[in-house]
Amino acid sequence: MTKTAAVQLSDLPTSFALEKYDACASFSIADWHNNLMQRALRRNTAADYRDHHIDELKRAANDCLQNPIFPARELQEGDGFEKNVFRSQIRDQTAFELLTGGSTLAADDERARAYRDAFTVMDREMHGEAKYDQEASHAYETLDVPAWTMLNDIGINMSGAVTVNVDLFASDDKLVDDFKAWLRVTRRALNIPSIQRRFTRADFDRWQQNKVLAFLDLSFWADINGLRLTNQILGVALFPEEYTIALADRIRKVVAPLALAASSPVYIEALLSQALEEAEQK
Incomplete structure (x- = not known):
């Protein structure tokens, strides 16, 4: 979508008001999870179905500015954003998962050809006429990689869930x-950010102080309407009482990275699992 000239402060919807976000100061972890997930779902819908649902997305953008706080809802194990999430994020592989083999290699997916061909050779070696030749050696080398390497190579979204053997x-x-x-190496290879510790009130305070939800809502409103919202205008809209700092730099260096990280699948599902854990401990 081609975007028009930059939006001016006076062009922002009159329904946008910072005080509507004051409730964020007392958000629980479940509240943060729910409100961030709603923004992420809306963003994903726009990314995948913008042309088909543009009118609904524009209404959703306006509705969110009008009523930005989504009410609390009961969290349950098995909820999730990209996958089912449970209180414990380390779980046994089930017998069903083992016997069904998990993901399959689609016959028409060219990315999986090398792995399919290698498996055909190794199946012959194990259950047919073993040749122990160069072809078999190459096939073994192709398959002697972590399963997540293969799944990543062929474009399957694992949503951060991999199977590992433990002695x-x-x-x-x-x-x-x-x-x-193993965790360091695997996360680095899959480009998954490392969350070093559980979320605390300090994290939630930082999100609230940096107007994370308001940033996401204004950015989405501008994007879905084909408008260009500069970091300077965002800065003035989100921090109208601050004059001694470079607001555009604050948006670019702090607010935007913080908001995009907080509303990512990694954070949303980590928040959910921790919220389930905390609910169980009450």
């Missing part, structure tokens, strides 16, 4: 060290 005969100390090392 329970090892000591606790050794297992913890090995897991931390």
